[in-house]
Amino acid sequence: MELVPLLVLTIIGYLSGSIIERRHFRSIRERESQLIGILTFSAKLPPAEDFDKQSVLVTGNVVISVDYFKHISAALRNLIGGRVVAYETLMDRARREAILRMKTDAKEKGASQIFNVKLETSSISKGGANQIGSVEVFAYGTGLI
């Protein structure tokens, strides 16, 4: 009987989670092709010829919550080891969304290249160990106008 709420939560988590994830990936692919013109580099400094350009800080931040299905899936995976597939898609979405938001920020500020791109990730799961957490990805860099 104790398993019933767990089962319901897992089913709800799977259904809603997979619909949201599919939509999100569609939107990410669409916007990635739209923003492909804004170039990102991990290099700290732009090429010497661009040194005279104006620079601006561009940022993008996203927080995505884990659904119950992913949570259970990952918990099972924790017992065995191996690729935590449930979290891989989550992290992929978060990373790409953060970069997209950073690119959008750059576009609004008139920048077409971003140097020194960095990604910060953190998990938001304060409290109990079994609590469902969220993942935050923060992307930032130096936009060149």
Added chain:
Amino acid sequence: MEYENPQIDETINLPAGHPLKDFAILLTGVAAFALATFYMLILLADYATRYIPFSFEQTLMDQLEQFSALEQVMGQPGDEEIEQYLQALADELAIAQQLPGDMPITVHYIETPELNAYATLGGHIYLFSGLLASCDDENTLAMILSHEIAHVHHRHPIVALGRGFTIAVATLSVVGASTSDISYKVLNYFGLATQLSFSRQHELEADHTALETLQRHYGHVGGADRLFELIGNSEKNPLNTLLSTHPLTQQRRQNVVEFIDNHPGHSTPEIKLPKWIEQKRPSENH
């Protein structure tokens, strides 16, 4: 110099398989492993608990009694005279069952309408006034008491505790609770250990021994099946506990009826309960 950021191939980061497939494989794998492990642990616990001396059970229960923890779980004790009567009957039945002398039975009569009785560690047997109120004759009552004595005789409580404890520790070590959590939960299981649930095998074994006891004590086993009538007739009553701690009522009843058929002579009149008990015990309809 020209730069470009190409679209990255998604299959590098994203796995191709369906998440449900992955989940199903994980779940069945973990469940199968857990079941196999639990089963082996239970076998091991069953084996090990046989070596726990009965005196340890008694010491454990004495200690629990000191903290009056038992009273909180079991409820208020009922009429003392009735308890003495039940104790005397249980002692006679224990002799008929050839219960070893170092395994004394202590009967506790508890004032609660629940239709239940159970045996726990250290030879303690709890009988609820609700069940006594439903008994018309001594033979039915003797069947109940013999059944519980048989649980003690076969060491079922300590085996059930060993199983429960093993499963609790195994589960907690997998689920991973913090240290304080573990001790709390294990203690909690210990607290509940007084309300042990016996396995199907245990119940059937106890029934069989109880019937043999009745045969030896009364010379017949009449009235033994009335226990099941009692269970069957009063489904409106708060019977849940009796049914949940004593499942497989159907099979048990069938076994008892078979035993009665194979042991004739139950035309011998059944013994009525003493008049004073009928006056003292709570009425049936409360």
